[in-house]
């Protein structure tokens with residue numbers, strides 16, 4: 001994940017040197033907020049696994065453990081009016097969008113923790129009204145493009161949203177999240193080509209976690225850096241250290257500035273590693289198809305630890321604070337509530353209580369949204 005000498009990655013790293021990085025303008029409070037959001041995303045993941053083990057939750061979970069810096073760092077610099085399209089690996093993005101306006105601010109343009117928990121529990125209060133327990137939701141009001149099952153399927157939708165917004169005189173950017181596996185889809189090419197031709201402000205994040213289900217990257221693509229695909233479209237292809245929330249923020253902000261100034265799309269590849277199986281149904285198999293040393297190496301730079309180290313260097317965490325809430329490197333079985341800031345635990349508790357209290361939708365709703373209704 002470090003820059004390789006003589007490679008395109010090293011060239012890119014050199015190009016970035018000398019200019020002031022966007023993260024250098026973040027205040028102490030903003031840096032601490034980034035840190036807290038990493039805990040929030042991690043706790044969401046860990047808590048859902050615990051709830052399922054306790055028998056209080058059903059359905060498959062797709063973990064974003066070890067990949068949280070990509071979500072937190074990419075969302076932090078967006079405007080409320082920007083659009084996003086999360087998929088299966090990005091569940092926390094639904095409530096992290098626009099959370100900078102305040103975790104409990106009802107008017108922010110993101111989903112509430114209650115809505116997201118109701119979705120996971122399949123209850124009436126969920127945007128999907130119990131049709132699914134995971135990411136198949138969206139919200140026009142909150143500027144979240146509905147997640148599609150077809151990998152890369154949100155990129156053409158993002159291009160359409162960006163085109164429509166431009167026609168209406170807007171200046172939004174649209175951020176799409178995709179695993180590296182989705183780059184092999186034909187629609188990935190068609191959509192980015194279209195966005196590039198029309199200079200649409202579409203940013204394609206590639207979460208390169210080195211596995212697409214049980215397929216390793218070398219069987220997915222003949223090039224090592226997925227950002228290299230950008231060359232074929234004449235657009236910037238940036239590489240971020242996906243374990244470092246500040247590097248993700250820097251690269252995404254570079255792409256955002258490019259897109260918002262009318263220069264068109266960009267690809268930001270974030271190098272990371274999938275901590276567990278594809279979903280929790282795949283955890284045991286993943287231990288067999290992935291060598292133990294690879295997993296150990298891939299998980300050795302926990303985004304919480306990387307951020308903590310940076311905050312210590314900046315003098316923003318001192319004394320006892322520097323060693324509080326040591327959640328890094330801990331699995332759902334190992335971690336306890338004491339490993340997380342109390343406000344993070346309280347926020348999740350609020351969402352989970354709402355989900356448990358929310359009723360199941362009425363059976364008559366089953367045919368709703370299947371046929372066009374008159375109202």
Ligand SMILES: Cc1ncc(C[n+]2csc(CCOP(=O)(O)OP(=O)(O)O)c2C)c(N)n1
Nearest residue numbers: 089149150151179180181182209211212213
């Ligand atoms: C077009 C298409 N083919 C196959 C699938 C089944 N599928 C769902 S997720 C997945 C793996 C995706 O890997 P990647 O894009 O790297 O994302 P990751 O799960 O690693 O985050 C597959 C094959 C699908 N949803 N869509």
Ligand SMILES: [Mg+2]
Nearest residue numbers: 179180211212
């Ligand atoms: Mg992948």
